Amino acid sequence: MARIDSEEPYWANQAAKALRAERIAVEITPKLQEAIHEEWTWADYPASWLTRDEIREISDNAQKLYDDIRTGRLTVHLHAHDGFTTVAVGTYTTEGGNTVFLHGEDHLRGVTDVYETPAEGIAAFQKIYGSAVRPGPAPATTAERQAAEALKPLPAAITAATLRKACKDRPQAAAPAESATIEDHEALLNTFLGSHRDWEKYRTWNDNCSYANHESLTLRAELNHEAEPHQIAWRITAYASPVGDLVWHASATTTAPVALVRDLLENAADHLGPASADPATLDERVSQVTAALTEAGWHERTDTRWTTWTAPDRSHGLRLDTYAAAHPEQALRSWTAWHHATADQPAWAIGFTADVPLDVLKDLISSMSLSATRRLAESRPAASAVAPTAPRAATPPLAKHATSSI
Secondary structure (H helix, E strand, C coil): CCCCCCCHHHHHHHHHHHHHHCCCCCCCCHHHHHHHHCCCCCCCCCCCCCCHHHHHHHHHHHHHHHHHHHCCCEEEEEEEECCCCEEEEEEECCCCCCEEEEECCHHHCEEEEEECCHHHHHHHHHHHHHHHCEECCCCCCHHHHHHHHHCCCCCCCCCHHHHHHHHHHCCCCCCCCCCCCHHHHHHHHHHHHHHCCCEEEECCCCCCEEEEEECCCCEEEEEECCCCCCCEEEEEEEECCCCCCEEEEEEEECCCCHHHHHHHHHHHHCCCCCCCCCCCCHHHHHHHHHHHHHHCCCEEEECCCEEEEECCCCCEEEEEEHHHHHCHHHCCEEEEEEEEECCCCEEEEEEEECCCCHHHHHHHHHHHHHHHHHHHHHHCCCCCCCCCCCCCCCCCCCHHHCCCCC
8 A cells, every 4th residue: 555645544445445345344453543534735735726635636646657657567768857846758568558748756746748659759858858868767756765665575474483493504603794884885886986987977856866877878877875774775777778768777785795786887887788699588597597506506496486596504595586587578676686584684685677687697696606605615614524516406497487476
């Protein structure tokens, strides 16, 4: 029920009414019921003459636009700032979908114009906003980031028995992983820009973030200075052309090692544009990405939707969302690399969409594998002999469950 218009109590009540109409028992907690009964108004709503129901209708339409963008039904090509608010142009991915002009942010976003083709809409947008135009969607607002965080799936419940087993199985001699802070990443950005003249830093109306563009205008890096520990601090996006569609994007949490983020930035610039040389099938991509992990004896586990590879000492992990990987057009996070705990509660995490160039992903996986191997060797007594890891069976094809329902 997380929304960008703060109307969760109202719509929760509407959902409860609909369920009760179908004779489904619904129980509302006292705190939620209190919030439902509390009537509030926007203190600074720009159209103060509208009724509460009319405001809710506008907000609901804005929520639908946000959901369309978030789920990939509406692809945003360009955005700009018109001096007052954010504007953008995007195209619906459904057959015969129109290209639309978007105006406003959060609960005030609406459609102001409609075009029959993307070319027509993009040309008109560039003509109107000129040098203010930037590729891709605008940086997420605070409300959008909060909604996205709330919509993340809850981690699986951990029982006392499984916790005791995890503590018993974890090597006690393993050293903690490198953990960075937002100040470390700010220093990284400044150092990186100073040594890479093909990147340029620019400012926007959002003072919470810093942005850097590659000279090709097809690669952008965003650093959120206000990100809390373990929240996403870096967002790296690659486009087919300066005004083209999104090809792939990556994200990294505040605590991600600086060395890995630096390598990610450098490798991304070397693999611009569509990865036409990469294997076409999902099974081939998975096989190449995880070859180093298989050789290092990582444990593989396949569920209905996810396949997970875990280091022998459980210090690192890699998870593949097979549904997202089988639907790259939705630009969902397909690969998640993490350190310590699980993919849902990591010390740090780095994620990629399905179409990330293989060399970029393989470089990260290789670094993780070497780090895990080094930690495992350090945790063993020096005099003990370690038997070589037996060859693992070939990874079973993933295509049979790549299109599993969410």
